[in-house]
Amino acid sequence: MNNIFVYLEIEDGIVGDVSLELLTKGRSLAKQLNCKLEAVAAGYKLDQIGAQVFPFGVDVLHIADDKRLAPYTSLPHTSLLVNLFKEEKPQIALMGATSIGRDLGPRVSSALFSGLTADCTSLEVGTYEDKKAGKVYENLLYQIRPAFGGNIVATIVNPDCRPQMATVREGVMKKEIKDPKFVGKTRKLDVSKYVADTDFVVEVIERHMEKSKLNIKGSPIIVSGGYGVGSAENFKLLHELAATLGGEVGASRAAVDAGFSEHERQIGQTGTTVRPKLYIACGISGQIQHIAGMQESAMIIAINNDPKAPINAIADYVITGTVEDVLPKMIKFYKKNSK
Amino acid sequence: MSFNIVVLAKQVPDTRNVGKDAMKADGTVNRAALPAIYNPEDLNALEQALRLKSKIEGATVHILTMGPARAAEIIRESMYRGADGGYLLSGREFAGSDTLATSYALACAIRKIGKVDLIICGRQAIDGDTAQVGPQVAEKLGLPQITYAEEILDLSDNKITIKRRLERGVEIVKGSLPMVVTVNGSAANCRPRHAKLTLKYKHAATPSEKQEAGSDYTDLYDAHPYLNITEWGVNDIEHDIQWLGLSGSPTKVKQIENVVFTAKESKRLTAADVEIESLMKELIANHTIG
Numbered sequence: 001m002n003n004i005f006v007y008l009e010i011e012d013g014i015v016g017d018v019s020l021e022l023l024t025k026g027r028s029l030a031k032q033l034n035c036k037l038e039a040v041a042a043g044y045k046l047d048q049i050g051a052q053v054f055p056f057g058v059d060v061l062h063i064a065d066d067k068r069l070a071p072y073t074s075l076p077h078t079s080l081l082v083n084l085f086k087e088e089k090p091q092i093a094l095m096g097a098t099s100i101g102r103d104l105g106p107r108v109s110s111a112l113f114s115g116l117t118a119d120c121t122s123l124e125v126g127t128y129e130d131k132k133a134g135k136v137y138e139n140l141l142y143q144i145r146p147a148f149g150g151n152i153v154a155t156i157v158n159p160d161c162r163p164q165m166a167t168v169r170e171g172v173m174k175k176e177i178k179d180p181k182f183v184g185k186t187r188k189l190d191v192s193k194y195v196a197d198t199d200f201v202v203e204v205i206e207r208h209m210e211k212s213k214l215n216i217k218g219s220p221i222i223v224s225g226g227y228g229v230g231s232a233e234n235f236k237l238l239h240e241l242a243a244t245l246g247g248e249v250g251a252s253r254a255a256v257d258a259g260f261s262e263h264e265r266q267i268g269q270t271g272t273t274v275r276p277k278l279y280i281a282c283g284i285s286g287q288i289q290h291i292a293g294m295q296e297s298a299m300i301i302a303i304n305n306d307p308k309a310p311i312n313a314i315a316d317y318v319i320t321g322t323v324e325d326v327l328p329k330m331i332k333f334y335k336k337n338s339k
Numbered sequence: 340m341s342f343n344i345v346v347l348a349k350q351v352p353d354t355r356n357v358g359k360d361a362m363k364a365d366g367t368v369n370r371a372a373l374p375a376i377y378n379p380e381d382l383n384a385l386e387q388a389l390r391l392k393s394k395i396e397g398a399t400v401h402i403l404t405m406g407p408a409r410a411a412e413i414i415r416e417s418m419y420r421g422a423d424g425g426y427l428l429s430g431r432e433f434a435g436s437d438t439l440a441t442s443y444a445l446a447c448a449i450r451k452i453g454k455v456d457l458i459i460c461g462r463q464a465i466d467g468d469t470a471q472v473g474p475q476v477a478e479k480l481g482l483p484q485i486t487y488a489e490e491i492l493d494l495s496d497n498k499i500t501i502k503r504r505l506e507r508g509v510e511i512v513k514g515s516l517p518m519v520v521t522v523n524g525s526a527a528n529c530r531p532r533h534a535k536l537t538l539k540y541k542h543a544a545t546p547s548e549k550q551e552a553g554s555d556y557t558d559l560y561d562a563h564p565y566l567n568i569t570e571w572g573v574n575d576i577e578h579d580i581q582w583l584g585l586s587g588s589p590t591k592v593k594q595i596e597n598v599v600f601t602a603k604e605s606k607r608l609t610a611a612d613v614e615i616e617s618l619m620k621e622l623i624a625n626h627t628i629g
Contacts, residue, residue, distance in 0.1 A: 071510075073512075074474070074483065074484050074485075074486070075483055078478075098506055099486070099487050099503075099505040099506050102470045102471075102486070103474060103484070103486045103487070105471070106438065106469075106470070106471035106472075106473075106474035106475045106478075107474045107475065107477065107478045107484070109439065109471070109475070109589075110439060110442060110474070110475040110478035110479060111478055113439065113589060114589060115437065115439070115588070115589030115590035116438070116439075116471060116590070117590060118467075118468065118469040118470060118471060119468060119469070128591075128593055130591075142593065143590075146598070147466075147467060147595075148352075148354055148466060150354075150598065151354070151597075151598065152595050152596065152597060152598060153595070153596045153598055154592055154594070154595050154596075155592070155593040155594040155595075155596075156590050156591065156592060156593065157590070157591050157593045158589050158590055158591070159591060160589065161589040201483045201514055201515055202483055202485060202512050202513070202514035203512065203513050203514065204510055204511070204512050205500070205511045205512060205513055206509075206510065206511040207508065207509075207510050207511075208508050208509050208510075209505075209507050209508035210507055210508050211507070221628060245628050245629075246628075253355070254355070257355065263525070264506070264507075270468055277627060278622070278627050278628060288598045288600075291600055292598070295600060298627075299627055300603075301618075302605075312605060313600065313602040313603070313605075314600050314601075314602065314603055315603065315605045316603060316605055316606065317605060317606050317608060317618060318605045318606070318607050318608065319608045319609070319610060319614075319615070319618075320607070320608070320609055320610070321609065321610025322610070325610045326610050326615065329610070329612060329615040329616075330615055330618075330619060333612075333615055333616040333619040333620075334619050334623070334628065334629075336616075337616070337619055337620050337623055338623055338628075338629045339629075
């Protein structure tokens with residue numbers, strides 16, 4: 001009772017990074033709140049899940065192994081969590097802000113009337129005073145998230161309803177093994193007790209999942225472009241520079257919206273959070289929602305023809321010039337001076 | 340045979356084009372500096388609805404939106420693009436709603452509309468980016484959901500087949516109606532306004548808008564009932580007040596902070612060859628690259 005639950009995202013028997021990151025965060029919250037960390041695996045052929053998650057300090061692993069639970073569909077996974085949560089009464093439930101977590105989370109929160117905060121960038125524990133009701137709540141989960149296109153950061157709390165639910169994007173939290181030898185308890189669930197046959201109303205006819213070819217999150221060098229790059233054609237320059245330096249190409253939301261780059265390259269609050277060794281921002285003005293996703297880069301070079309672009313404030317080097325002019329020169333002088 | 344589609348839409352501040360004056364000196368959002376627009380993904384949803392309308396005989400498309408009086412603008416906008424009409428849910432009882440209270444109010448309004456075969460909405464609104472209202476409306480109505488829809492591939496024998504665009508792939512799924520579908524921004528753009536429809540619906544208005552405009556046009560609305568946009572307050576829908584507004588919202592905002600980043604001392608360079616070359620040499624020397 002009153003423990004922290006993490007819903008595990010599983011593809012082909014492998015637990016997703018986003019879930020392992022949440023387990024890491026869940027572990028530290030559990031320590032602070034002096035409670036246990038539990039995980040829920042729903043899918044098919046889940047024998048290898050325990051070995052993947054126990055090193056992250058999972059005290060109890062609930063396994064719902066049923067052919068019909070894979071691939072994911074909304075209603076069966078919702079029923080499973082809703083009925084399990086009614087039994088176990090977790091104080092906190094976390095899931096990835098992914099296409100699964102953002103489909104499942106709202107439905108579960110609605111069924112349980114428990115508040116859900118999407119896309120949190122930070123989770124902390126603290127007190128909350130409801131001045132109107134004259135009540136003080138201890139040990140609430142602070143669900144911290146950007147709002148209004150990233151122009152403000154809001155701290156959300158769920159004073160009265162449990163579980164306190166939050167989703168977090170991949171890459172926002174750090175993934176860290178607690179003890180490679182640790183083994184918690186496994187609890188096999190009788191799926192028919194949790195999920196009704198009538199829940200299987202949506203049928204997956206076809207499915208093409210790709211392992212992400214991109215590894216923006218893990219790349220030490222990122223060459224990223226914004227709306228100021230001007231065209232998909234000019235984005236090729238970024239790819240050329242990235243290939244020369246051995247890095248990946250990223251993009252701002254504005255560049256993705258304009259169709260200059262694919263959505264999976266988006267960096268920022270609504271994309272991936274990155275912490276590379278070098279971040280080269282090309283034609284990016286520096287909207288807060290973008291900066292929040294890359295400000296922890298060790299070194300930032302901003303290339304912009306607007307000397308007053310907001311991103312310049314957080315850059316180590318500011319080059320005033322156009323992408324078409326500067327990038328070919330960087331490629332040329334890198335080649336000339338390297339090795 | 341009738342086939343009733345309801346599109347859930349929201350009027351939102353345009354947070355994508357936030358200028359320098361978007362924040363006030365005290366750190367609050369300057370709403371006046373942000374134009375109110377039709378939430379982009381709701382337009383993608385409207386397009387999917389209109390495509391079905393053109394394929395299914397007798398199909399109707401109505402917009403349901405919750406918001407202040409001026410949110411009727413997006414209902415008119417929808418009519419200019421081909422929708423049959425809409426419902427505005429408005430009132431101070433709805434103020435302070437989080438996504439759950441919003442979903443409850445919308446679900447009550449959908450029950451009031453009556454027989455609805457398909458509910459379509461955008462995946463998420465750009466002012467909150469939560470993507471919660473669609474699934475929560477589905478749960479409140481006890482309906483199944485298909486999220487992240489990119490295209491409705493087929494609708495026949497009361498079954499809908501949909502292509503979903505997910506972060507790492509594509510899925511084709513099939514389910515029975517009635518259903519809630521949320522549509523991605525990667526779906527087809529909404530058709531432009533149609534000049535004929537714009538002329539036809541220019542005077543479409545809610546009762547409050549008519550009242551504000553004066554009574555000169557009473558005859559017009561009597562002669563053209565399609566110009567009446569339905570406006571519902573809290574008493575027009577069957578509801579339990581505790582699930583609306585602030586009391587129906589389990590999440591509370593503890594604190595709002597303006598985002599401030601610590602500025603670094605940056606080196607300024609021009610695009611001159613010598614400066615770029617010396618920068619590249621420096622990066623190679625300190626092993627940042629190479």
